[in-house]
Amino acid sequence: MKIGVPKEIKNNESRVGMTPAGVYELVKNNHTVFVQKEAGFGSGFFDNDYEEAGAVILNTIQEVYAQSDMIVKVKEPIEEEYALIKPNQVLFTYFHFASSETLTKAMIKSKAVCIAYETVEDADGTLPLLVPMSEVAGRMAIQQGAKYLEKPIKGRGVLLGGVPGVPPGKVLILGAGVVGIQAAKMAAGLGAHVTIMDINMKQLRYVNDVMPNHVVTEFSSEYNIRNKIKTADLIVGGVLIKGAKAPKLITKDMLKDMHPGTVIVDVAVDQGGCFETTRPTTHENPTYIIDDVVHYCVANMPGAVPCTSTIALTNVTLPYVLRLAKFGWEQACELDRTLAKGLNIVKGEVVYKEIIEAFNWN
Numbered sequence: 001m002k003i004g005v006p007k008e009i010k011n012n013e014s015r016v017g018m019t020p021a022g023v024y025e026l027v028k029n030n031h032t033v034f035v036q037k038e039a040g041f042g043s044g045f046f047d048n049d050y051e052e053a054g055a056v057i058l059n060t061i062q063e064v065y066a067q068s069d070m071i072v073k074v075k076e077p078i079e080e081e082y083a084l085i086k087p088n089q090v091l092f093t094y095f096h097f098a099s100s101e102t103l104t105k106a107m108i109k110s111k112a113v114c115i116a117y118e119t120v121e122d123a124d125g126t127l128p129l130l131v132p133m134s135e136v137a138g139r140m141a142i143q144q145g146a147k148y149l150e151k152p153i154k155g156r157g158v159l160l161g162g163v164p165g166v167p168p169g170k171v172l173i174l175g176a177g178v179v180g181i182q183a184a185k186m187a188a189g190l191g192a193h194v195t196i197m198d199i200n201m202k203q204l205r206y207v208n209d210v211m212p213n214h215v216v217t218e219f220s221s222e223y224n225i226r227n228k229i230k231t232a233d234l235i236v237g238g239v240l241i242k243g244a245k246a247p248k249l250i251t252k253d254m255l256k257d258m259h260p261g262t263v264i265v266d267v268a269v270d271q272g273g274c275f276e277t278t279r280p281t282t283h284e285n286p287t288y289i290i291d292d293v294v295h296y297c298v299a300n301m302p303g304a305v306p307c308t309s310t311i312a313l314t315n316v317t318l319p320y321v322l323r324l325a326k327f328g329w330e331q332a333c334e335l336d337r338t339l340a341k342g343l344n345i346v347k348g349e350v351v352y353k354e355i356i357e358a359f360n361w362n
Contacts, residue, residue, distance in 0.1 A: 001325040002032045004068030006061045007039035010075045012283035014042025014306035017073040017093065019314040020053040022321070027054030031325045036064045043310040065089075070329075072321055074313065075300055076103055087111035088347065090329050092321065094118055094133075096270040097344055098245045098358035104350070111348045113329050117317065118270075119242060119352060120342035127242065128338070129320070131178050132312035134267075136302040138182030138238060141265040142171070144301075145234040146190065148263045148287060148294050155294055156261030158233045161191030168192045172232040174220065174249050174274060176203040179238030179267045187234075188215050195228055225249060230257050237266040237274040244354040245272040252276045252290070260292035269297045 003026060005018045016039050018026075023033045035055040037047060047057050058064050065071065065084035073093040077085065085091065088111065095116040097104045107114050117129035142160075149169070151157035162168035171187040173180045176198035187194045188211060196211075197220035198204050204217040218224055229235060229250065235258075239246050246268035255277065268274040269281075277290050280299040287296050302309035320339055323332045333340035344352040350361070 001328075002034065002067060002069045003321070003325060004064040004071045005033065005035045005039055005055075006064045006071065006073055006081075007036040008042075008074055008303075009061070009080060010078055010300060010303075013075055013300050013303045015074040015300075015303050015310045015313065016040045016043050016045065016306075017071075017313075018318075018321075019043075019311055020045055020049040020055075022314040022318045023050055023055045024053040025318060025322065026325060029322060029326065032056065034058050034064050034067055036061055040310075043306040045310075070321075070324060072317070074303075074310075076100070077106075079106075082106045082110065085110040085112050088113065090115065090324060092117070092317070092324065092342075094270070095344060097352070097355045099270060099272045101359050104345070104355060104359070107345045108348050108350065112345070113343070113347060114345040115324075115329065115339070115342040116344045116352075117342065119344060120320065120338055121242065122338050129313075129316050129342075130240075132316055133302045133309065134178040134238075134240075135182050136305060136309050136312065137267045138179035138236075139186045140301050140304065141179070141183045141236045141238070141267050142186035142190065142234070144286070144296055144298075145171075145236065145263045145265045148296055149233060149261070151261075153287070153294070154261060154289060155263055156233055156259055158261075160187065160234065168214075169233040170231055171195070172228050172235045173197065173238060174225070174236065175238035175240070175268075176200065176207050176217070177238060177240055179240070180236070181207065183236045183238060183267075184211060184215050188212055192234075195232075197224065197228070220249070222249075226254060226257065229254055229262075230259075232258070233262060235262065235264040237264065237268050237278075239268055239274045240271065242354065245358050246274040248274060248276045250275045250277075255291040255293045258291075258293050261294065262292075263294045263296060265296045267301065269299050273297060
């Protein structure tokens with residue numbers, strides 16, 4: 001199969017869909033890999049690295065799309081790419097369709113086969129291709145939140161870990177999934193007082209068992225959230241509903257109950273966000289302020305640490321790419337039910353019901 005790895009063109013997206021190590025494995029299995037010139041620069045991988053791994057370097061994104069049976073990338077195609085996508089071409093990437101009707105309609109029109117990383121699902125309900133980026137984003141949420149709590153950036157001026165004689169900052173984490181647990185680890189490591197909330201008692205028991213004593217769990221309800229936000233310095237939204245829009249757990253009217261300078265980080269922004277006031281931002285302009293509350297809602301958070309993120313992503317996507325390349329998408333999905341769950345749009349037809357529900361399509 002001919003596999004294309006284009007350069008990401010979304011704002012400040014420095015990740016790349018495949019490492020040279022991944023390319024090497026594909027070429028070893030008699031596949032042809034086209035990599036756009038300088039596609040890996042942002043992640044610390046250079047054209048000669050890809051050439052040594054056996055890739056063919058192409059100068060333009062147009063050439064990569066035109067010559068490839070399957071495109072492997074990181075983020076969803078943006079408007080400039082829509083016209084490049086061919087009917088029956090396989091696109092394997094993060095799509096997050098439920099957050100963009102425009103993207104969804106464009107991919108329907110393209111007649112391509114869209115396989116979304118974020119909905120590839122194991123039998124136990126885990127999302128193996130979302131986990132590594134959720135791990136990165138969860139840890140980054142605390143790293144970024146701590147930074148934006150600084151007063152020169154309009155934060156409260158709170159040091160999360162405190163110092164002797166001064167209490168630590170308070171972190172509220174909504175969601176005890178991968179994002180929430182990784183965020184709690186980072187916040188606890190800094191010495192912050194952490195509360196993690198979820199509606200899944202089994203998950204809260206797990207958190208209670210593995211986290212240190214200054215990480216406490218609480219059942220998530222509107223009443224409990226409204227109480228906790230009054231004293232929180234940093235709030236992280238990490239709630240995921242597979243393939244669907246995130247629930248709005250913090251509404252605009254709740255902002256008035258927060259301290260001025262409170263920072264909220266919405267990791268669920270790719271799925272529409274779990275704060276009512278969320279709107280996607282970029283690494284170039286990552287924050288905005290509403291009612292004196294600092295919002296950090298960068299839609300591709302792991303893109304800020306592309307070296308780590310690209311390697312972590314290729315580690316988990318490569319086995320599926322190899323399977324798709326060997327068998328073609330139809331047979332590969334028949335043989336692997338986990339991969340089949342990733343099918344979102346097939347040749348103009350939406351096959352993932354949560355997308356239809358997100359837009360109230362009948």
